[in-house]
Amino acid sequence: MKKFYERKKAFFVVFFLVVILIIFSASLAYSADEWTIMVYIDGDNDLEDAAWDDLEEMETVGSISGVNVVVQLDDWQNDTETWRYLISGADMGADKPYYYDDIVQFLSEQNMADPVVLKDFINWAIENYPAQKYMLVLWNHGDGWRKRLPSSPRGVIWDDTSDDFLTMAELLQALNGVNQKINIVSFDACLMGMVEVAYTLSRLNSPPDYMVGSEEVEPGNGWPYDDILNELKTNPTMEPLNLASLIHGKYTASYPSDQGVTQAAIDIGKIDDLSQKIDDLANAISNSANSSEILDAFQTAQSYYGHSDYLDLYNLCEIIYQNVPDCEVEASAVISYISEVIVAESHSPQGGVENSHGISIYGELPPEDDYDNLDFAADTTWDEALVDLATGTPPQNVVAGDGFNGMVPLTWDPFENQEPDYYKVYRSQLSGGPYELIASVDTASRNYSDNEDYVDENVINGFTYYYIIK
Structure with a gap:
């Protein structure tokens, strides 16, 4: 009888501890903030002034109930320090780094283009400011998948003090080292709204739900952080789709109608299917008897400032569909699916971007040597199609x-x-x-x-x- 009582007592104690643990875990999950917004600002270049301007926009909004806005900022003139902020609406000081009351960590000078530095910032933010949902903003110059200068292939995050940049492979490396799924990966940077960039993100061990980026170059002012965060402030429980979809409208509305800006939210979960349809189109292009008409399409499709070979994918396929009979089916399939991949998009009604639809693709003939190192080029025949077009001059x-x-x-x-x-x-x-x-x-x-x-x-x-x- 005593042994039975002891077993019963032990069972009760274990049951009680399990219940307490469950309640405690549920309490932790319930108490986690809705969002942590991680803004990685590399102002270590000629965008230094714009970096401080955007930080000021965030501080004007101040703290948001249920939302953490954390920033890592590195500037150009100070080559000894980098700062981490938790935005709360601190008063602006007279000198850099301005918002001293919101600085939560002083770091030595950081090479922001080092994938380890990016990974460490994200993991630090997640550990110290846990939330139910996460968004990463990569703030800096961008050049799509590739280059800043002809002799120097680039991607995004150009750190001039360290003379370095993040390639697509390094971006993949950094994000694969993160301990938590990031719901939205976004680029407040030029030209990042490309199939090749989205495909890179889709290769992550835990891909984001959405990517936000621009097909066109961005003005120096970049995103209107005050407008975006004020909207989040009114609805801090919004889902990732809603937040990703919010950004494009606030961005384009902040510029004159003839500014020529673009922005879109891309469903990363559908990039694989889009890439398969692009692969089908690439095979049709390589086997087409109408190479001159295809070349005309590549030459006349919507392109972007300083990048005549970054082509709006929808517009390119639209022209092919209209003029190349033996690629009509494949081009139509790409056109139809883009409307599912692009969940939100806007662009200026004037300014040279009128035929933008949210996502671009590389179309240089022939492609640069580094292009075939990309995951997208390795997994599709798009690079082979570009080579075939370049060498397809009829006899x-x-x-x-x-x-x-x-x-x-x-x-x-x-x-x-x-x-x-x-x-x-x-x-x-x-x-x-x-x-x-x-x-x-x-x-x-x-x-x-x-x-x-x-x-x-x-x-x-x-x-x-x-x-x-x-």
Whole structure:
């Protein structure tokens, strides 16, 4: 009887402790703030003044119930310190770093382009200011997936004191070292609203729900943090989709209608499917008999300041759909799916960005050497399509000889004596197509005795055939 009583007593104690633990855990979860907004401001370059201006915008809003706004700021002139702030609306001091009462940590000079520094800031913010939802803002210069200068491939976060920058691979490295899922990864930086950037984020071990970025360059003033945070202040429980969707409208509304600004929120969970449709389009482009029309599309699609090879994906596919019959299905599929990937978008009605739809893609012919190091290029054939377009100048003096015995001999001359490694031969029984790829001709191994470039041996006497060589 005593043993039974002791077992019962022990069971009761264990049960009581479990209940207390559950209540305590639930209390912790319930008491966590709604949002922690982590703003990573690299003002260690010519945007230094804009960095302090944006910090001032945040301080004018002050503290928000249920929301932590934490900032790491590094400026250009001070090469000995970097500061971490918890925004509460502190009074502005006369000298930098201005808001002394909101500084929660003084650091030595940091290379903000070091992925370890970025990772440490995020993990510090999550540990010290836990929340139910997280947003990261990467604040600085940006150049999409690639370069600032022709000789120096760049991505985002340019730290001039350290002469360094974050590549897409380093961004992936930093975010994979974070201890908590980030719901929104956003870029208050130029040109980051690209398929290639979104695809990089989709490769994370724990991808964000949404990405926010601009197809176009951003003015130095960047985001209107006061407008965005004031809206969050009125509804601090908003879901990630609502916050991601809020930013674009506040941003574009803060500039004149002819400023030429863009901003969009992208559903990262749908980037894989979009990339598959782009891959299908890339294969269609490589096998198309209408390379000149495709080249026209690449040359006339919506592009962005200083980057004629950053093309609005929707507008590019729209032009291809209208003018390239053998890529029509694939282009249409991309167009249709973009409306699902872009959950919110706005752009200036004037200023040269009128044909923007929220996400751009790289379209330089041929692509830069570094492009094929990107995850997007490695996992799709888009880079191969760009190479095919660049080397697809049609030959001159194409002649289809008289057919005989079920054969048609074809000859041509290379364009301006620039002979590629191979040619593609297309055939149709209708003038104007559609054309079917029937052969790839390796220029190093022609073996026809009468100097024909290719002999079509799959024809029927008495029928007329039309050919395109590219």
